[in-house]
Amino acid sequence: MLRITVQDASNEVTLKLEGSLVGAWVAELEEAWRASNSKLAGRVIRVDMTGVDRVDPAGKYLLALLRDRGTVLVAAGKVMQIEAEIIEGWTLREES
Numbered sequence: 001m002l003r004i005t006v007q008d009a010s011n012e013v014t015l016k017l018e019g020s021l022v023g024a025w026v027a028e029l030e031e032a033w034r035a036s037n038s039k040l041a042g043r044v045i046r047v048d049m050t051g052v053d054r055v056d057p058a059g060k061y062l063l064a065l066l067r068d069r070g071t072v073l074v075a076a077g078k079v080m081q082i083e084a085e086i087i088e089g090w091t092l093r094e095e096s
Contacts, residue, residue, distance in 0.1 A: 002029070002052075003017070003019055004017055004032045006032065006036060008036075011043055012046055013036045015029070015045070017051055017052050019051070020052070021049075021059035022055070022058075022059060023056065023058075025059075026062050030062055033066055044070075045072070047063070047074065049075045050077065
């Protein structure tokens, strides 16, 4: 189960995640990100993963993709620090 809370502030939009980013919940995060991203109006979008306890490979790929698209990822705790290191190491664009 994954809970996604959208926190809409004047300078940023935060998607706060709680639970496991696995299976069908990966698509739910993508939908929430697309909806929020469409109305940013120059603001930053953040994905707060401090409440996430598990991420499957599809979730890792989505997070890497979101980061590649300019989303700021916020992680804390031992498990999420490891996940963040993995995501930071992924490159989605071809390097010249």
